[in-house]
Amino acid sequence: MKQEVLVEEIIPDKSINIKGLVCPYTFVKAKLAIESMETGQILEILLDYEEAARSIPKSMEDHGQKILKVEKINDTDWILQIRKAKD
DSSP: OOOOOOOOOOOSSSSEEEETOOOOOOHHHHHHHHHOOOOOOOEEEEOOOHHHHHHHHHHHHTTTOOOEEOOOOOOOOSEEEEEOOEE
């Protein structure tokens, strides 16, 4: 018997595109975006800077936020999804 797996799509409350930016501007933009949101809301970030795809999730976790997704979507771009866990 084949078992179906349901994958729940996460719908972000806010999305930002920071393609073309490099550190530290990538984190500054992400931090400002999440600070403007309510606890429990989800921020989605589109970026094309590999170092930021590693550093933003780490920095956000260090600030108490919850990383939901880090996904390389093509040769140059990543999608991050972060749930605001605290102010």
